[in-house]
Amino acid sequence: MASVRESQAAIDTHADGRVGAQPSPRVGKPAHKESNPMTNWVYDVFLWTFSILVDLFFREVHPRGSWKIPRRGPIIFVAAPHANQFVDPLVLMRTLRIEAHRRVAFLIAEKSIKRKFIGWFSRHVGAVPVGRALDMVKPATGSIYMPDIDDPLLIRGYGTKFDGPEIQIGGLLVLPSVNGTAASTEVAEVLGPEELRLKKPFKGGIAFSQLTGREDVTEDGAFSNRDQKGPAADFHGTRYKTAPKVDQSKVYDAVFDRLSAGGAVGIFPEGGSHDRTELLPLKAGVAIMALGALAAAPDSGLKIIPCGMNYFHAHKFRSRAVIEFGNPVEVPKKLVEMYKNGERREAVSQLLETVYQSLVAVTVTSPDYDTLMLIQAARRLYNPTGKKLPLPMVVELNRRLVKGYTHYKDDPRTIALKKSVINYNKQLKYLNLRDHQVEYAKLSLVKVVFLLIGRIIKLAGLSIGVLPGLILFGPVFIASKLISIKKSREALAASTVKIQARDVVATWKLLVSMAFAPLLYTFYTVVLVIWTYKTRVNGLVPESLPLWWIPPIGYTVFPMITFAALRFGEVGMDIAKSLRPLFLCLNPTSSNPLYKLQATREQLSHEVTELINTLGPEMFPDFDAARIVADPFRDGFQTPPTPSTN
Numbered sequence: 001m002a003s004v005r006e007s008q009a010a011i012d013t014h015a016d017g018r019v020g021a022q023p024s025p026r027v028g029k030p031a032h033k034e035s036n037p038m039t040n041w042v043y044d045v046f047l048w049t050f051s052i053l054v055d056l057f058f059r060e061v062h063p064r065g066s067w068k069i070p071r072r073g074p075i076i077f078v079a080a081p082h083a084n085q086f087v088d089p090l091v092l093m094r095t096l097r098i099e100a101h102r103r104v105a106f107l108i109a110e111k112s113i114k115r116k117f118i119g120w121f122s123r124h125v126g127a128v129p130v131g132r133a134l135d136m137v138k139p140a141t142g143s144i145y146m147p148d149i150d151d152p153l154l155i156r157g158y159g160t161k162f163d164g165p166e167i168q169i170g171g172l173l174v175l176p177s178v179n180g181t182a183a184s185t186e187v188a189e190v191l192g193p194e195e196l197r198l199k200k201p202f203k204g205g206i207a208f209s210q211l212t213g214r215e216d217v218t219e220d221g222a223f224s225n226r227d228q229k230g231p232a233a234d235f236h237g238t239r240y241k242t243a244p245k246v247d248q249s250k251v252y253d254a255v256f257d258r259l260s261a262g263g264a265v266g267i268f269p270e271g272g273s274h275d276r277t278e279l280l281p282l283k284a285g286v287a288i289m290a291l292g293a294l295a296a297a298p299d300s301g302l303k304i305i306p307c308g309m310n311y312f313h314a315h316k317f318r319s320r321a322v323i324e325f326g327n328p329v330e331v332p333k334k335l336v337e338m339y340k341n342g343e344r345r346e347a348v349s350q351l352l353e354t355v356y357q358s359l360v361a362v363t364v365t366s367p368d369y370d371t372l373m374l375i376q377a378a379r380r381l382y383n384p385t386g387k388k389l390p391l392p393m394v395v396e397l398n399r400r401l402v403k404g405y406t407h408y409k410d411d412p413r414t415i416a417l418k419k420s421v422i423n424y425n426k427q428l429k430y431l432n433l434r435d436h437q438v439e440y441a442k443l444s445l446v447k448v449v450f451l452l453i454g455r456i457i458k459l460a461g462l463s464i465g466v467l468p469g470l471i472l473f474g475p476v477f478i479a480s481k482l483i484s485i486k487k488s489r490e491a492l493a494a495s496t497v498k499i500q501a502r503d504v505v506a507t508w509k510l511l512v513s514m515a516f517a518p519l520l521y522t523f524y525t526v527v528l529v530i531w532t533y534k535t536r537v538n539g540l541v542p543e544s545l546p547l548w549w550i551p552p553i554g555y556t557v558f559p560m561i562t563f564a565a566l567r568f569g570e571v572g573m574d575i576a577k578s579l580r581p582l583f584l585c586l587n588p589t590s591s592n593p594l595y596k597l598q599a600t601r602e603q604l605s606h607e608v609t610e611l612i613n614t615l616g617p618e619m620f621p622d623f624d625a626a627r628i629v630a631d632p633f634r635d636g637f638q639t640p641p642t643p644s645t646n
């Protein structure tokens with residue numbers, strides 16, 4: 001809800017009720033004139049090709065709730081969190097094509113569509129380019145400050161050129177980034193070269209401290225000393241950046257055209273990719289698109305489908321994901337009428353709140369990284385069935401634990417348990433162990449010895465299978481690692497919301513692999529052809545085999561070797577990670593830290609389970625201690641209702 005409130009500036013920008021605030025859809029059925037019309041066969045070939053890469057990069061992508069997606073009619077898919085820059089739309093496009101047989105035109109940043117490779121494919125799969133003001137941020141001349149704390153809309157400068165091309169009415173003022181976040185707001189009026197007024201004040205204590213140089217500012221932006229109206233005595237302003245006003249009329253026209261033709265549009269309403277644990281403020285565009293389309297065609301049956309992009313270590317190779325689809329959101333007719341009658345700000349605000357709540361229902365969000373780590377630890381400790389949980393149930397359990405922790409975080413029992421779980425995590429980190437490996441302490445010494453010997457032998461065999469592929473594909477691994485790190489640093493420097501810019505890592509690993517792998521396979525195939533031509537591979541290739549057979553053999557065998565190495569390596573890494581706890585178990589004495597940790601875990605698991613089973617029924621009517629989360633197929637289970645603004 002806080003995210004929606006923070007989005008009010010975006011709502012005001014696009015839906016302030018003025019004539020021409022944003023393009024109105026044409027009444028009646030418009031001509032279908034998209035700037036990048038979708039080519040179905042290119043879309044399917046593109047998806048089939050890149051699905052191979054998705055299968056290679058991710059160990060598992062599990063769809064959930066895909067039966068909720070209408071097979072026909074206009075749909076706006078809203079997806080969050082946007083944790084993987086170009087991978088997110090690819091994964092979602094693939095899932096929707098397989099599960100719902102729908103082709104989707106995604107909105108894509110204009111700067112991305114200008115990239116040669118990405119741009120060509122984006123245009124042929126019907127992507128709609130969107131110009132983003134924050135992509136055009138540039139350092140501006142001079143420094144700025146707030147002269148009067150009672151008038152936060154007034155901004156003055158030292159050596160600024162507000163009346164020049166740097167500042168546009170409707171453009172943005174952007175303050176320096178602090179902790180990965182940069183405050184920004186819209187310019188309403190230019191009063192002179194060193195004075196302007198804002199449409200909305202900057203938000204938060206950090207922004208006000210930057211603009212005044214004062215330290216008596218609370219987190220929410222209140223000043224302790226109200227008698228002092230101006231900035232600190234020795235304050236000379238803060239540096240700032242500007243962004244131009246962006247005309248989005250072509251974007252809305254393209255979206256209205258596709259929806260009027262019964263198509264589907266996909267959008268990441270946070271505006272850009274990020275690596276935060278909470279949702280960013282939603283942009284107003286998705287609400288304007290839905291209301292505008294329904295204002296032109298009230299009986300079109302347009303629905304908004306929330307899509308939760310739930311990743312487990314999104315930036316890492318062979319990670320897992322759950323793509324969850326929520327209940328379709330039907331826009332109330334009341335909001336459409338409000339929108340048509342000039343009450344656009346209120347209509348957009350209400351619909352945006354509904355969209356936000358629908359996304360919260362299918363995502364796992366937490367206020368910070370430490371809280372997320374705490375929740376995941378509690379989820380591993382809480383398992384009354386003692387069974388391995390399916391991936392969708394893991395996501396649902398994480399979601400409920402976040403809600404429960406948020407509600408009961410000030411409860412003394414929760415505070416005490418939090419300290420114990422954090423201490424347990426520290427012990428795991430100190431011993432370089434994972435939680436599930438602590439269970440090895442229960443094994444007898446004889447079983448540990450046999451298990452250790454067996455795994456070492458298995459690891460040696462897998463290493464032999466991995467070695468050829470590792471040597472052949474090693475240059476690609478190295479290049480993708482180095483380039484993704486470089487691009488991550490560049491993205492972090494250019495962003496106002498990223499923390500470590502992990503959201504671009506997977507994208508660049510895939511892009512580099514796509515570019516380097518064919519070149520590498522071609523090089524190896526050429527070498528094989530030459531070797532065969534000159535020596536028949538030292539006599540290993542019979543003379544009866546025609547030389548023209550060698551290229552197709554090379555292009556088949558080399559990728560197979562690589563794929564085998566990936567699969568063997570995946571299993572081998574799991575085995576290698578299990579060796580350390582087994583070595584620790586060779587010491588059967590009570591002084592072994594693993595035995596102590598195992599006893600701590602048992603006690604902690606009991607405490608976590610008892611607290612959740614005590615508090616769970618108070619929050620969740622369908623709480624079932626035996627099943628952990630409710631079985632959606634059991635008798636009496638009811639699907640939660642679609643969020644409504646009525």
